[in-house]
Amino acid sequence: MPLNDIGLLRFFVGVVTAGSLSGAARAQHITLPSASRKLRQLENDCGVRLLHRTTRRQSLTDEGQLLYARAVRILDDLEHVEQLLQHKNENVTxxxxxxxxxxxxxxxxxxxxxxxxxxxxxxxxxxxxxxxxxxxxxxxxxxxxxxxxxxxxxxxxxxxxPNHRVLCASPDYLRRHGEPGQITDLNRHQCLHIGLLPQAEWRLDDQVVRIQAHLAANDGEVVQQWALDGYGIALKSIWDVAQDLKAGRLKQVLPGHRSPAxxxxxxxxxxxxxxxxxxxxxxxxxxxxxxxxxxxx
Incomplete structure (x- = not known):
């Protein structure tokens, strides 16, 4: 089997990664007829069919799966050799x-x-x-x-x-609404949740609290700003709120309870x-x- 063209192996891996011959052609900036010729050449070199193709999808044959796995390994090894030759272990580029x-x-x-x-x-x-x-x-x-x-x-x-999440709220919110004394008290407070659904589960110690969020957003910074503005209690990474806690802009709620690490x-x-x-x-x-x-x- 005269399979000695690294370029064809790269092309074949690209076809599998793209999920279609047309996708691979676009990614490699060649025409679809050129891509078809490359695939035929590779299959002729291998002497086997590598892909099952229909108008809607493609799948690898058993031989195609074998070649793909080996091609990925070969190209990976080749990249590693090139890095060694170019001294990339010393120069991060x-x-x-x-x-x-x-x-x-x-x-x-x-x-x-x-x-x-x-x-x-x-x-x-x-x-x-x-x-x-x-x-x-x-x-x-x-x-x-x-x-x-x-x-x-x-x-x-x-x-x-290390990282864990903490419950926190602004001093103003806690003055107006009081501080929860135990985990179940969270159900009586305005909770701020990171996510698109208002229903959420907060894990504290070994307990799971099901909350109905007063406000919810898929952006953690929005939720943190809501907490700073006094709109409720948020469960946030300590990395996000440590400075606000230190400065007194936020106060930890239920400090004796932690979310899992x-x-x-x-x-x-x-x-x-x-x-x-x-x-x-x-x-x-x-x-x-x-x-x-x-x-x-």
């Missing part, structure tokens, strides 16, 4: 795409990434702030910062720093070889993310 929750990103992650980028002038860093959990491969993300890990074997999750994690796709820039970025964040000063409030 290329593009690095990072996603992070909005509040945490603005307050903590983005400033650190700017400093990291200043240390590596040949590195281009792109930061996307979102509270939505993305498919990292589909979105082309190298590293995602999460509050808590991800139970997905296709990702590697590395802890960066949800450490900050760096999550990245599981690959045979991970680019040095990814490891360097994660190492930098782990070294420079400081624990919020909880003893001062």
């Amino acid at each position: 290329g593009q690095l795409r990072v996603t992070t929750p909005i509040s945490l990103g603005r307050r903590r992650i983005a400033p650190l990434l700017a400093r990291f980028g200043a240390l590596h002038p040949e590195l281009q860093i792109q930061v996307a702030l979102t509270d939505t959990v993305l498919d990292l491969v589909d979105a082309g993300v190298d590293v995602a910062i999460h509050l808590g890990g991800m139970d997905d074997s296709s990702y590697i999750s590395r802890p960066l720093a 949800a450490p900050l994690h760096a999550v990245y796709p599981h690959k045979h070889h991970v680019a040095p820039r990814v490891h360097a970025c994660i190492d930098y964040l782990a070294a420079h993310l400081q624990r919020p000063d909880e003893e001062s409030w």
Whole structure:
């Protein structure tokens, strides 16, 4: 089998990733007839059919699945060799795409990434702030910062720093409505929830409290501002509210109760070889993310 064209292997992996021949043609900036010729050439070289194709969908044959798995490994190994030859283990270069929750990103992650980028002038860093959990491969993300890990074997999750959530409200709200004395008292208060549905479950210690949110939003900063403006009680990451608690703009509610730990994690796709820039970025964040000063409030 005269299969010796790395370009055809890259093309085939692109076809599988795109989900269609036309999608691969667009992604690789070639015409659909050219893409069809490449696929026929590869199947002729292999001597087997690699794809089942209809007008609506495509699927891999058994031989196609085998070739795809091996091609990904071969291309991964080739990239690793190229990195070694270009001394990329010493020089952090290329593009690095990072996603992070909005509040945490603005307050903590983005400033650190700017400093990291200043240390590596040949590195281009792109930061996307979102509270939505993305498919990292589909979105082309190298590293995602999460509050808590991800139970997905296709990702590697590395802890960066401790984190838990705290109940908090403005002093003005607590003067007007009083402070809850126990967890069940939350049902009588105006609760602020991160999410699009007003119904939510808050976990504190070993208890689950079902709340009906007075206000709900899918943006953590909006919810935090509502709490600062005196509209209710919010359950927020200590990383987001530590400074407001320290300054007295917010006050912790039910301080004897905590939500389960949800450490900050760096999550990245599981690959045979991970680019040095990814490891360097994660190492930098782990070294420079400081624990919020909880003893001062």
